[in-house]
Amino acid sequence: MGEALTFVSSHFIALWTETLLYGSYTALYAICMHVLLDRRRHRFAENTPMITMASGLFLLGTAHVIVNFARGIQAFTVVENTPREVYSAFGTPISVAKQSIYTSTVILSDSLLIFRCYTVWGQNWKVILVPVVLLVLGGTTGFVTVYQFTVVEPGNEDGVYTGSLKSWATAAYGFSLAANVLVTSLIAWRIWRHTRRVRAIVEGVEKARYDRALAMVIESGAIYSLSLTIMLIMYTLNTHGQRIVYDALSQIAGIMPTLIIVRIGLGVNAHNTAEDTSHTLRFAHSTTTTTTLHSPAVQSARSGTTQTNDDATIAYDDPQASNISLHPPLKASHSTCRSLIKRSDAGSGSGDSSYA
Structure with a gap:
């Protein structure tokens, strides 16, 4: 592994990056709740599932950043411990809690995307059968990976790149990536099909709006999938930089579904411009x-x-x-x-x- 980014510095940068993303996520979540609870737009009861899942994602993101801060305080302020000793103790309760929160966040985020796909396809369960299987496989391998962290020898900073832990972790990331790419493609395909129908009836600004709606779904899904791809590649190459993307993903996994809800609710197009009021x-x-x-x-x-x-x-x-x-x-x-x-x-x- 290269020495440009050390083991300890990668954790410090990861904490800083996640904190910045969490600040943006907090503002986005507040906007999301305002949109979902606005009685002038829709009824509260009809959005209860979205409110529940969006809130669950935000609570998990909050828990993850708190645990990360707690580890940072342990590493850099407790005199009897060195940062390397704290961060290389993968089997400690606080470390296991961090991995468990991340896995739970991914499961909930993927579930929300699959639920959205299910709704878009007219509640056709056959369409989401494969994504659900990938979700179950990803969740199972994810929690097996959490267990594998507990058996890594304390002080072995490269222990996450060897043995059965790496195999299980790679599988978990791979299943999650496959589910996200598949579901995003299904949603995009569904909208594209209706775009062709609408173009026979509606012209001008309406056509542009459908195109932007399609771009919105693709962009929103691609951001998380791209981040997960980068994470998987860096982890496979055994680079310390994967920790930065890993901690960022705990916030991105919640930001992307929440952003979709906000953009739809506010009637904002793919280029962040408001639609005509009519x-x-x-x-x-x-x-x-x-x-x-x-x-x-x-x-x-x-x-x-x-x-x-x-x-x-x-x-x-x-x-x-x-x-x-x-x-x-x-x-x-x-x-x-x-x-x-x-x-x-x-x-x-x-x-x-x-x-x-």
């Missing part, structure tokens, strides 16, 4: 008269009702109800839109067109 990316249950490009069969022709989802939907204000002129205008009337989308759904063999 065309808003909203959570379900808009208070205005809407034509929702959403199914099961977008509008139910038999009951004359509009069905929505707990996840986000694209809603268009009714110009006849609000006297708002849409620029550019829709290419077809609302009734025609219903007919076209139903016909599209029937032709594709899909009974649901929900997406986030």
Whole structure:
């Protein structure tokens, strides 16, 4: 291993990096709660699962940074211990707690992404079957890895790169990466399919908005997957720098799902610009008269009702109800839109067109 970054300095830089990310995460979480609890946008009960998971991720991120601080205090302020002795004691309770918190964070973060995919695909459990298997395998190998840390000889700073510990850790990172790449691809594919349908009905700014929605999902999923890839490569190469990415991932794993929730709730596009007020990316249950490009069969022709989802939907204000002129205008009337989308759904063999 190279000596440019030492064993102790990698832990110090990792603590500093995680602290910066945690500060950003705290602000993002506050915004997320404001969005989810805003009664003007949607009902509280419908967002309880998202509130619970977002809060769980934030609590785990907080616990991880606290444990990291506690180890830093032990390493740099307790006279009878040297930093190397503290950080190379992988089997101590505080070290095991740190590994357990990270593993739990990854499981919850991946679960939230899979739940989002499940919603986007119209609650089709077959779509998420493989991701769920990868989630279970990743969680199992992750906690086996935590146990493997307890048997590393104290003082052996390279013990994490050898033996069964490295095999289990590599497997855990690999399963998590595979699950994230697969689920992000499924969500992107689903939105892309509906983008093609909508382009036949909506032009101009609406087309751009769908493109940005697709970019949002890809960007958000790619950040965590890319970080995990870097982490896996650096760990495989036995470099001390992997600890910096490892601690950062404990915050990134919570930041990315929370960011998706905030961006959808606030109607912000992939380039951080607000949408026009007459065309808003909203959570379900808009208070205005809407034509929702959403199914099961977008509008139910038999009951004359509009069905929505707990996840986000694209809603268009009714110009006849609000006297708002849409620029550019829709290419077809609302009734025609219903007919076209139903016909599209029937032709594709899909009974649901929900997406986030």
